[in-house]
Amino acid sequence: MSGTATKARDRHQEILDAAARVITERGLAETRIADIAERTGVSPGLILYYFDSKDRLLSEALTYANDQFYLRMSREIRRIDSAREQLRRLIDLSVPGYLPEYGRLDEWALWVEVWVRALRDPEMAKDREALDQRWRNQIAEIIRAGQASGEFTSTVPAEELALRLACLIDGLAIQVVMNDSQVTPERMHRTCMEVAANELGFAL
Amino acid sequence: MSGTATKARDRHQEILDAAARVITERGLAETRIADIAERTGVSPGLILYYFDSKDRLLSEALTYANDQFYLRMSREIRRIDSAREQLRRLIDLSVPGYLPEYGRLDEWALWVEVWVRALRDPEMAKDREALDQRWRNQIAEIIRAGQASGEFTSTVPAEELALRLACLIDGLAIQVVMNDSQVTPERMHRTCMEVAANELGFAL
DNA sequence: ATCCGACTTGACTCACCGTTCAAAGTCGGA
DNA sequence: TCCGACTTTGAACGGTGAGTCAAGTCGGAT
Known part of the structure; x- marks a missing residue:
């Protein structure tokens, strides 16, 4: 019983993992069930044994990743x-691509796919908002800690500062992941640090 | 002769226009040639008389819009x-959605589609970079003018300030177009103005 | 009037891919 | 060893939609 359950959960995850990788490589639109099956090393039929439909699988894979x-x-x-x-x-x-040790698994490419899908799929829209919320909260926490410790001198509410920073990062990351010739990883990094120093109030 | 050429150019544009509208409504992935034909008021066959393939049409429509x-x-x-x-x-x-007079034609929804496509299609990637370049230049021009006239006191290069502002706008616009409950159009506007004031050096 | 070329139609073909399903395999427990 | 439930397979089905094509329309030029 428990052995079976464990095995089933593994397969589930295994498939989500394969799906995320295929989506990253081929893009959501070009991802076929057959691709995910091949990547997982099973037959196409099995994919639909674990997931009700391709659509649900893709949505789950995006939020999972x-x-x-x-x-x-x-x-x-x-x-x-x-x-x-x-x-x-x-x-x-x-x-x-800033840290060489984290290979180009390009989470940001997946984010763009999330956005497109969230534009029309209410389920995805809900997940997306929750994910973003959490991400901004993470940043706000850091800022709050810095304000409390005196490391950051800005008195603007942490939540507002977090929004500014999170959105700047989003916008820059898009350029970088698109390989914009003007916006290298190094430049994005420098820009983020400088704006953070300005807005939060600390010296570089 | 010239009558024919004019007519042909009109059709071309008419189709691009219809395509842009359909993409905005249904999303790139769900856009069929039949939809565009219907919206243009012609038969499906005609669409492929004016464009070599669906793919080329969609790409052209995105950059056109x-x-x-x-x-x-x-x-x-x-x-x-x-x-x-x-x-x-x-x-x-x-x-x-900030200015009521410009209805919700949501250019930003199209931008997200551009990004997804540019991730894999080199042609689209080239167009996207050019479009973005021009947009950042537009902002840089304004900043340069303001620096010259003394309206903006920051001495950071205009090009760098433009990148910061452009990316902040991108990131915020994504949230707004996704209907994020935390990021209303009004809040986006306020945030942009405040960061601009901070970074460029002017009083609100 | 007739012809010619550009424009337009809509029915047809064809490949593709999500989904279904019957049959086979696997494995643990009685 | 046998049973039954869960897992896995791969072939078959069916819908969909891009792209083709033969035939028709129309307007202008000769």
Whole structure:
């Protein structure tokens, strides 16, 4: 019984994982069930045994992948004391391709797919808002800590500062993930740090 | 001869227009040739008489629509003298749904579709970069003018300030177009103005 | 009036892919 | 060893929609 349940949960996750990778490579629109089956190493029929429909699978895969990303980042940041260093680390991790050790799994490419889908699918829209909320909260927490400790001198509400920073990161990350020749990972990083210093009130 | 050529160019544009509208409504993925034909008021066959393939048509439609948006904004801004007022107007026009007179044609929804496509289609990627370049230049021009006239006191290069502002606008517009409950059009507008004031150096 | 070329139609073809299903395999427990 | 439930397969089905094409329309030029 429990053995079966475990096995089933593994398959479930295995498929979500494969799906996320295929979507990253081929794009949501070009992702076929057959691709996901092949990547998982099973027959196409099995995919539909675990998921009611392609659509549900794709939606789940998108939120799953972004969830993973958030959790990884959250874990890393919790280990750091200084709010300033937490912020730096958050920016490091947000710049696509900035840290060589995190290969080009391009979470941001998945985000863009989430946006497109959320535009029409209410279910996805709800998930997206929750994900974004959590992300902005994470940033706001850091800022609040910095304000409390005196590391950041701005008296603007942390929640507002978090919105500014989160959206700047989004906008820049888009350019970077698109390979814009003017916006390299290094430049995005520098820009984020400078704006953060200006807005939060700390010296670089 | 010239009559024919004119007519043909009209049809071309008519189709692009219809395509842009259909894409805005249904999304790129759900847009069928039959939809565009219906919206144009012609038979499906005719669409492929004017465009080699659905893919080319959709790509053209996306850049065409964003081009239109840029031109309209550019025209409006050129009529204003003060750099500060130019900037305010640019922000007005950038916030989805902020000005009631511009109905919800949601250029930003099209931008997201452009991004997804540019991720894989090199042709689209080239167009996107050019479009973005021009947009950032537009902002940089305004900033340069304001720096020259003393309206803006920041000495950071205009090009860098333009990147910061452009990306902030992108990031916020995404939230707004997604109907994020925390990020209303009014809030986006306020945030843009405040960050602009901070970064460029002017009083609100 | 007739012809010619551009424009337009809509029915047809054809490939593709999500989904279904019957049959086969696997495995743990009685 | 056998039973039954869960898992897995891969072939078959069916809908969909892009792209083709042969035939028709129309207007202007000769």
